[in-house]
Amino acid sequence: MNLGLNKPDSAKLVCEQMLAYDSVTDVPYIGLGYYYISKKDTINAIENWEKAIEKNPQNYKRCESLSKYFKFHNYTVKANYYYQKSIEAQRYSKN
Numbered sequence: 001m002n003l004g005l006n007k008p009d010s011a012k013l014v015c016e017q018m019l020a021y022d023s024v025t026d027v028p029y030i031g032l033g034y035y036y037i038s039k040k041d042t043i044n045a046i047e048n049w050e051k052a053i054e055k056n057p058q059n060y061k062r063c064e065s066l067s068k069y070f071k072f073h074n075y076t077v078k079a080n081y082y083y084q085k086s087i088e089a090q091r092y093s094k095n
Contacts, residue, residue: 008038026056053085060089 015031022028029052036045046069053062063086070079 026052058089
C-alpha cells in the first residue's frame with residue numbers, strides 16, 4: 001500500500017506508531033531526531049535526542065553526539081552535561 005509518503009515521512013510515521021505502542025524505549029525518539037535532521041529542523045532533532053537520553057541514559061553514542069553538538073555551538077553547560085552523561089554511560093556499558 002502506497003500512502004504517497006516519501007521515505008523520511010514513512011520513517012516518521014513508523015516512529016510515531018512505535019511511540020503509541022511503547023513509550024519506554026529510546027528508539028523512536030532517535031528515529032524522529034534523524035527525521036528532523038533530514039528536514040533541516042535541528043531544534044526538533046535535538047529535542048527528540050534529548051528525550052531519547054531521558055529514556056535510555058546509557059546510550060553512550062547519543063550522549064557523546066549531543067556533547068559534541070553543544071560544544072560546537074558553544075553551549076558549554078549542556079556540552080559538559082552530556083559529556084559527563086557519556087562517561088557514565090560508557091562506564092555502565094563496561095559492567
